[in-house]
Each structure stands twice: as structure tokens, then as C-alpha cells.
Amino acid sequence: MGMNVGTGGGSGDPDVIVDVNTTPLIDVMLVLLIMLIITIPIQTHATKLNMPVNAPPPTAAEPPVIYRIDVDFDGTILLNGEVVPDRAALEQKLEQIAAMPVQPEVHLRPHKLVKYDKVAMVMASAQRIGVKKIGLVGAEQFM
Numbered sequence: 001m002g003m004n005v006g007t008g009g010g011s012g013d014p015d016v017i018v019d020v021n022t023t024p025l026i027d028v029m030l031v032l033l034i035m036l037i038i039t040i041p042i043q044t045h046a047t048k049l050n051m052p053v054n055a056p057p058p059t060a061a062e063p064p065v066i067y068r069i070d071v072d073f074d075g076t077i078l079l080n081g082e083v084v085p086d087r088a089a090l091e092q093k094l095e096q097i098a099a100m101p102v103q104p105e106v107h108l109r110p111h112k113l114v115k116y117d118k119v120a121m122v123m124a125s126a127q128r129i130g131v132k133k134i135g136l137v138g139a140e141q142f143m
Contacts, residue, residue, distance in 0.1 A: 073113040098130040107137040
């Protein structure tokens with residue numbers, strides 16, 4: 001058992017404690033934690049769905065025909081298997097597709113070896129003319 005005794009040759013003032021009192025900090029943090037827990041809304045695990053009560057009405061319109069545009073490895077453009085000779089002919093056919101009351105889907109299938117500018121030209125023409133439903137098909141060949 002020992003006792004801490006001063007050096008004996010000093011002014012007699014006690015040593016200054018330089019440690020930070022963390023008790024108020026902990027109290028504030030606990031109060032903030034309790035406030036956070038109280039303000040969190042109660043989570044419900046139910047999913048609310050608006051389900052129809054009757055059978056849906058039958059659709060009168062036939063599903064639209066899907067047009068397929070293939071761009072071959074040498075840049076040849078085929079619309080549903082028929083060769084399109086140039087950009088003007090392609091745009092004429094795309095105008096017919098865009099003018100339909102219910103626009104059909106257009107699937108663009110580029111070949112793996114075709115240059116990007118040919119595919120971009122077809123997509124730009126379709127966008128400029130107003131074909132809304134166009135999608136790239138066959139992306140798995142690029143993986």
C-alpha cells in the first residue's frame with residue numbers, strides 16, 4: 001500500500017488534471033440515441049396492392065408485328081430478311097412503321113463484325129423519323 005506524496009519542494013499547488021471529462025459527452029450521445037430510436041417510424045411488413053376485382057377486358061387490337069432489322073458483317077441492311085439497298089429506302093420503310101397507329105417493336109440485330117457506324121446510322125435514322133420502340137437484340141454474342 002502506497003500513498004502518492006508530493007515532491008516536497010514546491011509551491012504546494014496541486015497538479016493540474018489534463019484529462020478530458022467524457023461523462024457529459026456520453027450523456028449527450030445517449031440522449032441523441034434515444035431520440036433517434038423514438039423518431040424512427042414503425043416499419044410495417046405488409047405490402048399493399050390494388051388488385052383488380054373483375055376480369056380484364058379483352059383486347060381488341062392484335063399484338064403488333066415485330067420488325068427485325070439485321071445489319072450484316074459487310075454493312076448490308078436487311079429488313080425482315082429483305083435487303084434494303086440504301087439509307088433512303090431504309091428511312092422510307094421506317095416512316096411507314098412510324099406512321100402506324102400502334103407502333104410495332106423494331107429489333108435491331110447487328111452482326112459481331114460490323115462497323116459501329118452502320119449500326120449507329122440505322123439507330124439515328126429510326127430516332128429522327130420517330131420510331132419509339134427499338135431495341136438491340138443479340139447482345140450475348142459480344143460477351
